[in-house]
């Protein structure tokens with residue numbers, strides 16, 4: 001039976017109780033945890049994303065003109081949240097990882113803010129890749145965005161790799177295959193947890209949203225913290241509809257609360 005809470009003090013009490021009962025906590029995070037850092041949610045109605053939507057993978061591959069447009073949108077979006085930094089929600093999870101209470105953060109986000117909050121890379125599973133750098137689709141070598149952008153702006157051509165391969169942000173575009181290693185790690189981390197905290201995900205994008213379902217099916221407890229209803233609320237043990245920062249603040253540590 002799902003318990004739904006909208007009061008923040010009540011959320012603190014319930015969440016503490018569930019977390020104290022748990023031995024292995026995993027987090028599953030979505031766009032909502034980063035909106036408090038000023039990163040627009042792809043799904044929000046007046047988002048810049050609506051005018052600069054990401055281009056599906058097959059279209060990206062189809063022509064240089066489309067790739068140019070894709071880079072233009074990417075840099076336009078990046079400029080809209082330059083300097084975005086982790087917030088209380090990210091720091092709370094970082095501290096739980098530090099204390100050994102949380103073994104994995106599975107994220108749908110591509111903003112790199114979990115890493116920026118101090119979490120070791122091997123504790124973060126980026127299901128949809130990372131938008132803070134680029135990669136060659138042929139040889140896999142990493143390309144820094146600053147260099148890509150310089151080339152893009154000076155030559156008016158989509159950047160290519162030295163090997164001749166196509167360079168793309170290190171994200172998983174719509175229609176692109178899910179990264180096998182990350183899927184495997186997320187699966188293992190999900191089976192290991194006895195409590196999963198789904199934070200700021202609308203839980204509508206699959207296969208990612210399958211992990212909270214798998215957690216529940218494997219006997220873990222599931223807590224959903226999200227501003228809006230989600231399709232998985234009915235299978236959760238606890239649903240908290242309140243701001244993520246205020247809900248997670250007690251776990252962030254006083255030095256990081258500002």
Ligand SMILES: [Zn+2]
Nearest residue numbers: 136139161163
């Ligand atoms: Zn290459």
